[in-house]
Amino acid sequence: MACSQPQEDPTTVNVVAEETVVHLPSWSDNTAKESIVQFVKAVTTEGSADFVPIGDRIAVFDNDGCLWTEKPYYFQLQFALDCAKELSPSHPEWMDIPVMKAAVEGDFPTLLSFGEKGILELVMRTHSELTGEAFSEKVVAWIDTAKHPQTGLKYNEMVFQPMLEVLDYLRANNFKTFIVSGGGIDFMRPWAEEVYGIPAEQVIGSSVKAVFELRDGKGVIVKKADLDFIDDKEGKPVGIYQHIGKRPIIAFGNSDGDLPMMQYTTSGEGKRMAVYVHHTDSIREYAYDRTSSIGRLDKGWDEAIAKNWVIIDMAKDWNKIYPAQ
């Protein structure tokens, strides 16, 4: 309501330059940044052939490796391990279950040898039989205190500053921003709004089944050790369809697990964009792609090259990785 301020002469304002300066300060002036800015300009300019109404400006983001670091292993795996250790005294039977024994003992090589199925079993056994609220409190207590084994930073300090800026930039242009992650939906929701500005209802992820119960006359949700949905690979567009019901116009990811989400996004009519974060910075973060067991970018890389998708070179395109740097 700046009624007393002089009206700006619109002809003197370079809109793109202004947005660039204000919104993406941690980005180098390279192709990746310019592509994102040009896309946003195209879909938000009324009268443009590429104009997209506000309600259809849906942007989706992978989480692990796209909005925060995922090395040396998914952060939620560390949370599950910490839960396993904490809960193990009341679960002596876990020592007879190989994957749980490995988790309780912190034996990563054995744990990882069980693959995704093993991780899933660990997560389901350690994340269930709690009410929704109790689980949320547990996640918050962990994320507020646990520290990354290599950087010593809290995990939520290892979010990518340039991606926070993209989230803000898109929202400033009336996009609705969603997380679409293979990680646990209930693991991300308790802190996603504070850290990413993304409210719980815009977080999509893998889930266990939940049931409604009346306990002492109070209605509660109880999480069960039973798989509900895996929001990864071909599951990502399905999760988008079931949760959002609209096809996104821009998708950000970093691995082959994000490829179907990007195919789905870019298959819609009108202007669309897919953006891969390429981990190229072994000094400030990690460098990996085609052969990494976590966050592998192989088929996705080939398709990104073939289809001329945007690829962010972390080392060259980002002048800052984490907010505190």
Add this chain to the structure above:
Amino acid sequence: MACSQPQEDPTTVNVVAEETVVHLPSWSDNTAKESIVQFVKAVTTEGSADFVPIGDRIAVFDNDGCLWTEKPYYFQLQFALDCAKELSPSHPEWMDIPVMKAAVEGDFPTLLSFGEKGILELVMRTHSELTGEAFSEKVVAWIDTAKHPQTGLKYNEMVFQPMLEVLDYLRANNFKTFIVSGGGIDFMRPWAEEVYGIPAEQVIGSSVKAVFELRDGKGVIVKKADLDFIDDKEGKPVGIYQHIGKRPIIAFGNSDGDLPMMQYTTSGEGKRMAVYVHHTDSIREYAYDRTSSIGRLDKGWDEAIAKNWVIIDMAKDWNKIYPAQ
């Protein structure tokens, strides 16, 4: 940007009275309206003990019988019947399946004798094997033309004007409004934004499974004839938990199928409200409650009375039912 208009003196404005006049014109000045207004005032007044931050102002609404009419039977059932008739020439095998035969022949007594399971089979067989976009177009084509057998109105003209006003009123007070319906999520999403102002991503309902496919290089979602989730009864709080991840502070419903959603909503800490629409108007709409096969309000009624929930008497509390009246 009404810069040239005089500033109002805030001390001369009676906020509650103004809201009442502006936002709920189709409501009689009875207890139901006053209760809703007082609730909204309490949770939105900064400094009040009942104040709720904007992001937690989650309002959930049943659809059938709460936002629009559900008699003589759920509107989606008519859509499924129309689909069955249209598709039957290419599905001769349906004549050997009793529920499908009844549907194709428009034999309601037989169809309804199969109960919920029969309706579910009909819906799954007629709503599947289409892409998400193709199904959405089909719904829009139907809702734009089909007419109610008794009123002759289009179905989306049989939404309740007083409830549209509640939706607007809550949104004007920074609530986020969600539909939580036993009806099909994909049946509501294509028109919910235009009719209710509720975008697709805030519609929760029953769903069939969906898969991602590449067809001619284009990524599409295909609906399958396989049940994914029933968003009714105890499923409603589960749907709320999985989709929203927050406990609502106000819930509107009209039947026993909404009771768990209301128990869940009112079990949270702080000020909460549950509101039942009671169908008492046999002249302008329908009158039914404890013994109705569709929209039964029996256990819910007893609990509403015991817990002093708000009950809307349609005949007395609403001076208008449908927008065109």
